[in-house]
Amino acid sequence: MRGSRTKDIDKANVILAKVKTPDITLQEIQEETGVNYETARKILEVDLPEVVKSSERIARIVDNDLESVETMSLITKRFAKETLVKEQLDRADVSVANTTTESAFKRSQILQERPTEIVDI
DSSP states (O other): OOOOOOOHHHHHHHHHHHHHOTTOOHHHHHHHHOOOHHHHHHIIIIIHHHHHHHOHHHHHHHHHHHHHHHHHHHHHHHHHHHHHHHTOOOHHHHHHHHHHHHHHHHHHHHHTTOOSSOOOO
16 A cells, blocks of 8 residues: 655655755654655655756756865865964864865765765775
């Protein structure tokens, strides 16, 4: 026996939650959206790839995130280099830059149906 069809608004909310916060867990998605975590898992496995493939807006997000990752990486390296020369490393600024870069990278990976974690081979 199958359950009722998932509403489009619920699918959209689950996908938006994952894109907005790439590290969000299925439990957190359930708490945030009210969609059962098992249903959320299915939405992310089935519907998210379809949305990504058919959406020009998603393509722009991916492009912007990839550009942001590259830019933040360059800024972080330059900042760290200059800071090390001065021997005054402001860890909070570097941490914020790293967190921003990591979030943008993970979001673009999700939208490109790629793993968000580095896998050792």
